[in-house]
Amino acid sequence: xxxxxxFFATFREAVGTKTIEREYxxxxxxxDVLGALEDEFDGLEGQILQNGGLKPQINVLKNGREVLHxxxxxxxxxxGDTLSVFPPVAGG
Amino acid sequence: MSLSLDSTQLDRYSRHIIMDEVGPExxxxxxxxxxxxxxxxxxxxxxxxxxxxxxxxxIGVVDDxxxxxxxxxxxxxxxxxxVGIPKVESAKKxxxxxxxxxTVEAHETRLDTDNVEELVADYDVxxxxxxxxxxxxxxxDAARIHDVPVAxxxxxxxxxxxxxxxPDGPCYRCLFREAPEPGTVPDCATTGVLGVLPGTVGCIxxxxxxxxxxxxxxxxxxxxxxYDAMDMTFETVPYRENPDCPVCGESAIDSIEGIxxxxxxxxxx
Numbered sequence: 001x002x003x004x005x006x007f008f009a010t011f012r013e014a015v016g017t018k019t020i021e022r023e024y025x026x027x028x029x030x031x032d033v034l035g036a037l038e039d040e041f042d043g044l045e046g047q048i049l050q051n052g053g054l055k056p057q058i059n060v061l062k063n064g065r066e067v068l069h070x071x072x073x074x075x076x077x078x079x080g081d082t083l084s085v086f087p088p089v090a091g092g
Numbered sequence: 093m094s095l096s097l098d099s100t101q102l103d104r105y106s107r108h109i110i111m112d113e114v115g116p117e118x119x120x121x122x123x124x125x126x127x128x129x130x131x132x133x134x135x136x137x138x139x140x141x142x143x144x145x146x147x148x149x150x151i152g153v154v155d156d157x158x159x160x161x162x163x164x165x166x167x168x169x170x171x172x173x174x175v176g177i178p179k180v181e182s183a184k185k186x187x188x189x190x191x192x193x194x195t196v197e198a199h200e201t202r203l204d205t206d207n208v209e210e211l212v213a214d215y216d217v218x219x220x221x222x223x224x225x226x227x228x229x230x231x232x233d234a235a236r237i238h239d240v241p242v243a244x245x246x247x248x249x250x251x252x253x254x255x256x257x258x259p260d261g262p263c264y265r266c267l268f269r270e271a272p273e274p275g276t277v278p279d280c281a282t283t284g285v286l287g288v289l290p291g292t293v294g295c296i297x298x299x300x301x302x303x304x305x306x307x308x309x310x311x312x313x314x315x316x317x318x319y320d321a322m323d324m325t326f327e328t329v330p331y332r333e334n335p336d337c338p339v340c341g342e343s344a345i346d347s348i349e350g351i352x353x354x355x356x357x358x359x360x361x
Contacts, residue, residue: 088268
């Protein structure tokens with residue numbers, strides 16, 4: 001399945017661009033995809049996952065909905081889904 | 093509420109008054125209303141500017157910084173001659189020139205656990221225009237305890253995040269459980285910021301504050317607005333109350349006493 005992956009603020013810098021597309025095996029879960037992203041981009045390593053779950057300092061949306069309100073890293077994905085990864089920012 | 097607009101005010105606020113959505117009653121609400129603006133920097137500048145122009149009668153400004161020349165690229169209420177003076181003083185001077193109906197209460201101090209509750213509780217709305225996570229968590233917590241809505245905005249380089257935290261909606265901690273570790277999301281001084289970005293984001297916060305005072309429209313309750321100045325896109329994503337939220341959840345705190353606002357700003361169980 002093909003997914004669109006979107007990155008905001010510091011995550012955008014780690015990836016180098018706001019939006020990428022990647023192919024994953026059918027049945028891959030949110031945690032699998034995020035783990036693969038941590039492996040692919042040095043700047044993301046250790047920034048997203050922690051102890052088998054999401055780090056408390058980041059937010060991940062599937063099609064604009066918080067994955068924590070679904071099954072977290074166990075959330076299922078379908079071809080064409082969009083995952084967005086962002087941190088809070090504090091500048092003023 | 094008694095309507096007491098004089099002829100100068102009827103003239104000054106005529107473009108509000110002729111709209112059904114505001115009208116003389118709405119304008120009176122603004123004149124009788126109060127807002128606490130936390131931070132008189134990039135976001136605070138347009139917020140103060142528009143709330144003062146609109147005739148929000150009492151505007152509190154909290155900031156402990158002085159104006160620096162590097163602020164002037166975006167902090168539009170401060171001018172070259174203000175470099176070196178406290179930002180709250182410069183803000184007050186700006187508003188006095190703009191609108192004599194407005195009283196500015198200059199709080200030249202840093203928000204901390206000793207003063208935040210008293211300050212926040214004294215205003216109808218809070219506009220969070222601060223520049224750091226500890227202040228943002230502190231403002232959220234104090235405002236929630238005292239049932240004061242917060243128009244929240246934050247910026248990073250050319251991106252903005254805006255939401256409105258009402259006493260009945262989800263709070264900042266429902267959206268962002270923990271502050272990033274210090275240093276992982278750098279500030280404007282480190283990364284730079286597009287000068288006009290806080291103008292756009294601050295104007296959205298000011299819009300939300302006005303709607304809260306007017307008790308009209310739909311605010312960004314339970315919605316996080318992303319603004320991307322590079323793509324010129326606005327996106328809104330919904331978020332919900334966290335039933336386990338330590339500040340607005342089922343076993344919510346009733347005081348910020350003892351909370352350590354540093355690092356992740358977490359509240360111990």
